[in-house]
Amino acid sequence: MRAVLVVLGLAGCAELGVISDGTSISVGKASHGYLIDGARLPDQGEGFTTREVWQRRNNRYGTDELIDLVTGVARRMATHVHDVKIVVGDLSGLGGGGAFAFHRSHQSGRDADFVYYMRDADGKPFEPDAMHVFDGKGRARDQTGLTVDVPRTWLLVKELVAAPEAPVQYVFMYEPIAQMLLEHAAKIGEPDAVIAAVRKALKQPGDSARHDDHMHVRIYCSDADKDYGCVDYGPMEMLAQRQAQTEATFALVSGAVSRPAENRSAFDVGSPPLTSTSTPTPQAPLRSLLRTGADRIDLRGWR
Numbered sequence: 559m560r561a562v563l564v565v566l567g568l569a570g571c572a573e574l575g576v577i578s579d580g581t582s583i584s585v586g587k588a589s590h591g592y593l594i595d596g597a598r599l600p601d602q603g604e605g606f607t608t609r610e611v612w613q614r615r616n617n618r619y620g621t622d623e624l625i626d627l628v629t630g631v632a633r634r635m636a637t638h639v640h641d642v643k644i645v646v647g648d649l650s651g652l653g654g655g656g657a658f659a660f661h662r663s664h665q666s667g668r669d670a671d672f673v674y675y676m677r678d679a680d681g682k683p684f685e686p687d688a689m690h691v692f693d694g695k696g697r698a699r700d701q702t703g704l705t706v707d708v709p710r711t712w713l714l715v716k717e718l719v720a721a722p723e724a725p726v727q728y729v730f731m732y733e734p735i736a737q738m739l740l741e742h743a744a745k746i747g748e749p750d751a752v753i754a755a756v757r758k759a760l761k762q763p764g765d766s767a768r769h770d771d772h773m774h775v776r777i778y779c780s781d782a783d784k785d786y787g788c789v790d791y792g793p794m795e796m797l798a799q800r801q802a803q804t805e806a807t808f809a810l811v812s813g814a815v816s817r818p819a820e821n822r823s824a825f826d827v828g829s830p831p832l833t834s835t836s837t838p839t840p841q842a843p844l845r846s847l848l849r850t851g852a853d854r855i856d857l858r859g860w861r
């Protein structure tokens with residue numbers, strides 16, 4: 559997203575004859591592309607961790623925007639969820655490309671896998687040890703008794719879709735789990751506009767990649783990277799909507815993410831009051847709107 563210098567006639571560090579200023583460039587499609595000067599996601603950080611299997615593969619590289627998104631969302635989730643961390647699986651390999659047998663996409667630094675939030679057989683929060691395959695009711699198929707933690711996973715996808723760090727195009731997810739999240743959101747009185755925005759991002763790619771054991775986040779190309787060959791594939795709706803948002807409206811939706819409303823306990827059982835210092839502060843006129851209840855405001859731009 560930052561400035562990139564084009565140096566004609568010089569041997570640049572990249573195939574395009576481009577010398578970047580040290581920031582990343584995502585080239586091509588997520589399913590056919592590569593990554594220049596990608597950033598590496600640390601194995602541990604505030605609110606997130608990974609497991610040895612993914613550490614060993616070292617598919618931990620992404621664009622600057624993707625790394626900012628993962629670390630930013632994890633940091634904000636840590637203000638809601640205190641007892642477990644988000645477990646982050648594969649991103650892209652160093653330099654991207656398709657040399658890794660594990661994924662068809664994940665090539666251009668704009669994809670990241672998240673393990674679902676889980677509960678153990680006793681219903682207690684459980685920091686995932688690995689991916690587990692879930693059935694249509696969110697129960698692990700491997701007899702461990704694990705279940706998808708629906709309230710927390712809802713909060714995570716909502717954070718992703720509203721995150722200021724990068725516009726999310728997709729959150730690939732098993733459709734029955736997506737349905738459980740959306741039903742939960744309606745039940746706790748989330749604003750229609752927020753539910754509609756998340757609904758657009760949630761997608762099950764197909765039966766061959768059902769994403770019943772993890773969710774997979776893809777971000778759009780940054781404007782700067784598009785000039786250097788980054789290619790978005792699929793609906794551009796989420797990006798267009800993001801760009802159409804006024805700053806104030808976006809702040810309103812972000813505010814809804816951290817709204818310390820009556821639903822707090824559903825997200826944060828047994829934890830101190832939910833607070834967020836990293837959410838943009840709504841403009842003054844919007845504060846009074848918020849006090850009237852964000853769920854009664856029709857945000858057409860998000861539909």
Ligand SMILES: [Zn+2]
Binds near residue numbers: 661669670773774
């Ligand atoms: Zn994936």
